[in-house]
Amino acid sequence: MLPELGHFALILALLLAGLQAFFGIAGPALARERWSGAVSAVVAGQAVMVATAAACLIASFVGNDFSVAYVAENSNSALPLFYRVTALWGAHEGSLLLWILLLAGWTVAVALGSGRLPPRFAARVLGVLGVVSFGFLLFTLATSNPFLRLDPAAPDGRDLNPILQDPGLAVHPPILYTGYVGFAVAFAFAGAAMLEGRLDQNWARWTRPWTTAAWSFLTCGIALGSFWAYYELGWGGFWFWDPVENASFMPWLVGTALVHSLAVTDKRGLFKSWTLLLAILAFSLSLLGTFLVRSGVLVSVHSFAADPTRGIFILAFLVIMIGGALTLYAWRAPLLRSAAGFELGARESFLLFNNVLLVIAAGTVFAGTLAPLISDALKLGTLSVGPPYFNPTFMLSMLPLLALLSVGIHANWKRGRLADSQRTLLYTLVAAAVFGCGLAFGLYARGSILTLIGAMLGAWILLSSLVDPVDRWRRGLTLSRAVLGMTVAHIGVALAVIALTTVQSFTLERDVALAPGAATTVGNYEFRFGGVRPIEGPNYDGVGGTLVVTHHGKPVAVLTPQKRRYWVQRQVTSETAIHMDRGNNLLLALGEDLGAGRWSVRIQIRPLVSLVWIAAFIMALGGALAASDRRYRTARALATASEAATAGQPG
Amino acid sequence: MNRFLLPLGLFVLLAVVLAIGIRHAPEKGVIASPLLGRPAPQFALPSLTDPAQQVRSADLKGHWYLFNVWGTWCGECRQEHETLLQVHSAGVVPIIGLDWRDDDTQARSWLAQLGNPYQSVAVDRSGRIAIDWGVYGAPETFLVNPQGIVVYKHVGALTPDTWTREILPRVSGLPAGTS
Numbered sequence: 001m002l003p004e005l006g007h008f009a010l011i012l013a014l015l016l017a018g019l020q021a022f023f024g025i026a027g028p029a030l031a032r033e034r035w036s037g038a039v040s041a042v043v044a045g046q047a048v049m050v051a052t053a054a055a056c057l058i059a060s061f062v063g064n065d066f067s068v069a070y071v072a073e074n075s076n077s078a079l080p081l082f083y084r085v086t087a088l089w090g091a092h093e094g095s096l097l098l099w100i101l102l103l104a105g106w107t108v109a110v111a112l113g114s115g116r117l118p119p120r121f122a123a124r125v126l127g128v129l130g131v132v133s134f135g136f137l138l139f140t141l142a143t144s145n146p147f148l149r150l151d152p153a154a155p156d157g158r159d160l161n162p163i164l165q166d167p168g169l170a171v172h173p174p175i176l177y178t179g180y181v182g183f184a185v186a187f188a189f190a191g192a193a194m195l196e197g198r199l200d201q202n203w204a205r206w207t208r209p210w211t212t213a214a215w216s217f218l219t220c221g222i223a224l225g226s227f228w229a230y231y232e233l234g235w236g237g238f239w240f241w242d243p244v245e246n247a248s249f250m251p252w253l254v255g256t257a258l259v260h261s262l263a264v265t266d267k268r269g270l271f272k273s274w275t276l277l278l279a280i281l282a283f284s285l286s287l288l289g290t291f292l293v294r295s296g297v298l299v300s301v302h303s304f305a306a307d308p309t310r311g312i313f314i315l316a317f318l319v320i321m322i323g324g325a326l327t328l329y330a331w332r333a334p335l336l337r338s339a340a341g342f343e344l345g346a347r348e349s350f351l352l353f354n355n356v357l358l359v360i361a362a363g364t365v366f367a368g369t370l371a372p373l374i375s376d377a378l379k380l381g382t383l384s385v386g387p388p389y390f391n392p393t394f395m396l397s398m399l400p401l402l403a404l405l406s407v408g409i410h411a412n413w414k415r416g417r418l419a420d421s422q423r424t425l426l427y428t429l430v431a432a433a434v435f436g437c438g439l440a441f442g443l444y445a446r447g448s449i450l451t452l453i454g455a456m457l458g459a460w461i462l463l464s465s466l467v468d469p470v471d472r473w474r475r476g477l478t479l480s481r482a483v484l485g486m487t488v489a490h491i492g493v494a495l496a497v498i499a500l501t502t503v504q505s506f507t508l509e510r511d512v513a514l515a516p517g518a519a520t521t522v523g524n525y526e527f528r529f530g531g532v533r534p535i536e537g538p539n540y541d542g543v544g545g546t547l548v549v550t551h552h553g554k555p556v557a558v559l560t561p562q563k564r565r566y567w568v569q570r571q572v573t574s575e576t577a578i579h580m581d582r583g584n585n586l587l588l589a590l591g592e593d594l595g596a597g598r599w600s601v602r603i604q605i606r607p608l609v610s611l612v613w614i615a616a617f618i619m620a621l622g623g624a625l626a627a628s629d630r631r632y633r634t635a636r637a638l639a640t641a642s643e644a645a646t647a648g649q650p651g
Numbered sequence: 652m653n654r655f656l657l658p659l660g661l662f663v664l665l666a667v668v669l670a671i672g673i674r675h676a677p678e679k680g681v682i683a684s685p686l687l688g689r690p691a692p693q694f695a696l697p698s699l700t701d702p703a704q705q706v707r708s709a710d711l712k713g714h715w716y717l718f719n720v721w722g723t724w725c726g727e728c729r730q731e732h733e734t735l736l737q738v739h740s741a742g743v744v745p746i747i748g749l750d751w752r753d754d755d756t757q758a759r760s761w762l763a764q765l766g767n768p769y770q771s772v773a774v775d776r777s778g779r780i781a782i783d784w785g786v787y788g789a790p791e792t793f794l795v796n797p798q799g800i801v802v803y804k805h806v807g808a809l810t811p812d813t814w815t816r817e818i819l820p821r822v823s824g825l826p827a828g829t830s
Contacts, residue, residue, distance in 0.1 A: 273655065277658060280658075281658075284662075315666065315669055315670060318666065318669075319666050322662055323659070323662060323663070323666070326658050326659040326662050327659055329655060329658065329659070330655045330656045330658075330659050333655045334655055370665075370668070373668065373669070373672045374668055
């Protein structure tokens, strides 16, 4: 019964989403106050239905109901309870349900917070969210119903994909999706503003916290994915420019641009049409990401189920949503005028460059991701685009962006008088240069010119970000959460730049043959091989090697990489040993038995690799701080005033 | 007005490219694999027919082989089986099977009933090796050359047409796509 109940709840949710879209958009347009007023109730109803559907599917998983096809494909009676719950998003159908559930969550949050918004505008925002939700519910019900039954029922399930049987990978999708879906809110605010034909600074103030929150989730989600690819999958790297990774990275880049563009619209009432476009783009790229991952038009190392009929549906949905939004944009954006101007060298000009460079960066990633598809469509043969394309093109737009960040952070709004901060700029630059040279030629002594540039830029951003907050603190002034959040996020950027530079420049990788008692030196570490001995686990046996690691003669750790042979599957796996020391990530893997006790051992030393992820979490923390600033919560008075001003105007 | 239409125009262009991409993907049954042109992933798995034996990628070097991922739970694999038997009887290139997340007994009786086109079948109960090969769903077939490089990948049931147009020319050194 539960699957049918869930299916029915999903159908009701679809109808309610349709109503939500209709009331939310038609109500304000036809000035039917009662229609607009009903939207919140419909939102609540839809959320309850979606939650019921998700609960039914989870219950089927927990209760091992293998008559449900999706459960039979993604679970097993021996699977621990925790993974039986997280198996909900173990494959396509359930992932979509999660998407819809999170969208319902965001929508409820917007509805609850909409007391600060003019009622007509709030109804429109919820209406646009209703359109998005309707599309996804229709997609799920029409092509990817997770409640389909198997007849006869499977005796047992085919088990969850083993790489998803890990706590980290289990929680990664919901966080990433929360970010993806969160951009739907910014999109809905943009849609509502375009429907209204009016966009002011208040609009930006309402949109900002939602966008920043979504951005923080996305940052966390991407970092988590990268972290577990490194630790659990042992892929030996943290970023592969894989289509699935790019699909999450493009909305992040555009979302970052949007966060900054919104700041300008909020503070100065500028960049209005540009902000709108970015809001549309950020969400479009989230949708496009879904399309690329699910339609099978692109291949990636992440093995997801792909299906062309789903691809056609998503494409139609993309055309309606994005095409519709962009048509509305072409019609409404010319109406938006900005009265104010700004000088070159003012903060606005730096943020403009920030936006342009971030969009270019997203564009290069986009081009690289879609190039195989385009060359295939034009019958130019299959093409594979990898790091040799992505790394340099991405850096081409990132390096100027990072340099401008250090300067622009000191710039004032409106006036381009950088002369005031000339001395600060000079001091921080000199300090950064000293740090850069120290890192590139001192600490590791093998730096290239890019190492120097990367380290310098990172240090420069770090110092520049601190100048203003430290100054305020010394003068006894308080820091608002928004400024604090910005500072923290920029420190995160600085640390990420330093970490990436170090990892890229100084990673050491050696394959050595070692006899028992022999030692080898890699970097500053000495690895003494103690030979191998047999090991036995619950369902495997094998050998474990012992390596005593010392750093300049001082003991660091005893690492035991293993080779395991699983009895049931007779599969040999290599268990790497990972150890952190002085910011260096040591990774050891046991290779082949070379006879006479000698073994080949792979040794990798990655300096500061953990800092890459820590930096990303610091960025996300900065976003969270900024989103929680008080001024977003006390905007009620302004909102009411603006509503009074617009009352009587036709929507 | 003009510049505000630009995003829409670009998007329409993109939608066309995506539509062509979709039309192509199922038609050709080919998804450009990241493995193409790269060494085939290593494996050493128990043999389905004789669990005491191992099927190892290292032993396959030096001649062409087809690597076919299948399972008894997979409907399309049954459709494809006839083609596999034909390929087997042609005797041009041996087929190595990967029995993916399957029940051994069922798999053995499947081969007994329908005939065995495989030179050997490796058992991948956990699906780890299939992950290494980037398998989306069964059936999938890879063509590996004597140097151990993956030169072609086919997604979905193998058809006689794919065999004569794509696989046979590659094995016999003729340009692909001609028949």
